[in-house]
Amino acid sequence: NAGVTQTPKFQVLKTGQSMTLQCAQDMNHEYMSWYRQDPGMGLRLIHYSVGAGITDQGEVPNGYNVSRSTTEDFPLRLLSAAPSQTSVYFCASRPSTSGGTDTQYFGPGTRLTVL
Amino acid sequence: AQSVTQPDIHITVSEGASLELRCNYSYGATPYLFWYVQSPGQGLQLLLKYFSGDTLVQGIKGFEAEFKRSQSSFNLRKPSVHWSDAAEYFCAVGDTGGFKTIFGAGTRLFVKA
Numbered sequence: 001n002a003g004v005t006q007t008p009k010f011q012v013l014k015t016g017q018s019m020t021l022q023c024a025q026d027m028n029h030e031y032m033s034w035y036r037q038d039p040g041m042g043l044r045l046i047h048y049s050v051g052a053g054i055t056d057q058g059e060v061p062n063g064y065n066v067s068r069s070t071t072e073d074f075p076l077r078l079l080s081a082a083p084s085q086t087s088v089y090f091c092a093s094r095p096s097t098s099g100g101t102d103t104q105y106f107g108p109g110t111r112l113t114v115l
Numbered sequence: 116a117q118s119v120t121q122p123d124i125h126i127t128v129s130e131g132a133s134l135e136l137r138c139n140y141s142y143g144a145t146p147y148l149f150w151y152v153q154s155p156g157q158g159l160q161l162l163l164k165y166f167s168g169d170t171l172v173q174g175i176k177g178f179e180a181e182f183k184r185s186q187s188s189f190n191l192r193k194p195s196v197h198w199s200d201a202a203e204y205f206c207a208v209g210d211t212g213g214f215k216t217i218f219g220a221g222t223r224l225f226v227k228a
C-alpha cells in the first residue's frame with residue numbers, strides 16, 4: 001500500500017490564482033480530512049469527508065472547497081489564493097467514520113506559498 | 116469547546132536523559148487523546164492513544180503517556196531519549212462523535228549529545 005499520497009510537494013502561487021491539492025489513499029478508508037499547519041498553531045482542520053459524496057466543514061474552511069467523488073480521492077481547491085493561505089497542508093485518512101479512536105494516517109504534506 | 120494546550124514550545128534534553136512533554140486538554144466528556152510525532156519534512160505519525168481503560172498507555176518507540184482526569188492532562192514520557200527522537204510532538208483530542216480532532220500547537224524536542 002502506498003498509504004496517503006499528496007501532490008504536489010511544493011507549490012508557489014500568485015494572489016488570485018486557483019489550484020487543486022491532490023490527496024489519494026489506497027486503504028479503502030471512509031474518513032478523509034484536510035489540515036493546515038502553521039507555526040505555533042499546530043494543525044487545524046479545514047474540511048473532512050465521511051464517505052463519497054459527503055463532506056463537512058472543520059475549524060477553518062473559508063477559502064477552500066472540497067469534494068469526494070470516490071472513496072480514494074479527496075482534492076482540496078483554492079479558488080482564489082491569498083497570502084494568508086501560505087501554509088503546509090496535510091491530508092489524512094482513517095478507516096471508519098464513527099471510530100474516533102481510529103488511527104489517522106497522514107500524507108507527507110504540500111508546502112504552499114502564495115505571493 | 117475542545118482545546119489542547121502544550122505549554123512548552125520547545126524542550127532540550129540530553130541524550131539518555133528522561134523526557135516529559137506536557138499536554139492539557141479541555142473537553143466536557145471523556146476524551147479521546149492522542150500523541151503524534153512529526154519528523155522534519157514528514158507527515159505525522161501516531162505514537163499512542165487513549166480512549167478508556169488503563170490510564171497509562173504504551174506506545175511505539177518506547178513512549179508512554181498517562182491520562183489524569185483530575186488534572187485534565189495527558190503527558191508523554193520516555194525514560195531515555197535517543198538522538199533520533201528529535202522532532203515535533205503534537206497532543207490531540209478527538210470528539211466522541213469521531214469527526215473532528217483538535218491539535219495542540221506542538222512541542223519541538225531538541226536532543227543534545
